[in-house]
Amino acid sequence: MTTRSETQTDAQWLGAEIREVRKARGLTLADLSRQVACSVAYLSRIERGTTKVSVELLAGISAALSVDPAWFFPKRRGSGPLERAHVVRAGDRRPLSGMYTRPTVELGFKDELLSSTLSGECYLLLSRFAPGKGNPPDRLEGYVFEGEQHGIVTAGEIVLTLGGEEIVLRTGDSFSYPSTIPHRFRNNATTESTMVWAMAPVRISW
Numbered sequence: 001m002t003t004r005s006e007t008q009t010d011a012q013w014l015g016a017e018i019r020e021v022r023k024a025r026g027l028t029l030a031d032l033s034r035q036v037a038c039s040v041a042y043l044s045r046i047e048r049g050t051t052k053v054s055v056e057l058l059a060g061i062s063a064a065l066s067v068d069p070a071w072f073f074p075k076r077r078g079s080g081p082l083e084r085a086h087v088v089r090a091g092d093r094r095p096l097s098g099m100y101t102r103p104t105v106e107l108g109f110k111d112e113l114l115s116s117t118l119s120g121e122c123y124l125l126l127s128r129f130a131p132g133k134g135n136p137p138d139r140l141e142g143y144v145f146e147g148e149q150h151g152i153v154t155a156g157e158i159v160l161t162l163g164g165e166e167i168v169l170r171t172g173d174s175f176s177y178p179s180t181i182p183h184r185f186r187n188n189a190t191t192e193s194t195m196v197w198a199m200a201p202v203r204i205s206w
Helices: 010-024 029-036 040-048 055-064 081-086
Strands: 109-113 123-129 148-155 157-162 165-170 174-178 183-187 193-200
Touching (some): 010 040, 029 040, 157 193
Antiparallel strands (some): 148 193
């Protein structure tokens, strides 16, 4: 995990944020370069914080990475440098759902990033499931990708479809499994359900 210090300049901090999202997207500098019509060398300098990025180029990078430009400027509050670098206050969480390739209506939940960074080996997130309306008319395909998932239901009731099984998870129930097993979540309750979970490796490409 990248350790950030109080001595970092604003340009270095911004560059680190851009690099985190690019890697979480599974993109190389060459991939990003082709999308924003900017040289690999210049993008590398931006990520290292040795040059400043224009508002126009930052907008282009944000669009290529499917993230709001505000993502790169998280609130960093606290009395000490380590607190500001590593603690995320409840009101300062960054939304993840806008970065996904699938819309919220298809996924059935909205995510917030609980981790202070995407540069580690895993990341922690909070999922909010809108009230459900029973079983879907058609069986939905599960998601499959390399890695693992661990989580706990913090409120409500979640139905986890894991492989060919449907598993009801209630408040306090937890789970862990390799994400190579087809999986899908839904809220079958009449109120919002929430879940805190960790995913590894860092991957933002639902």
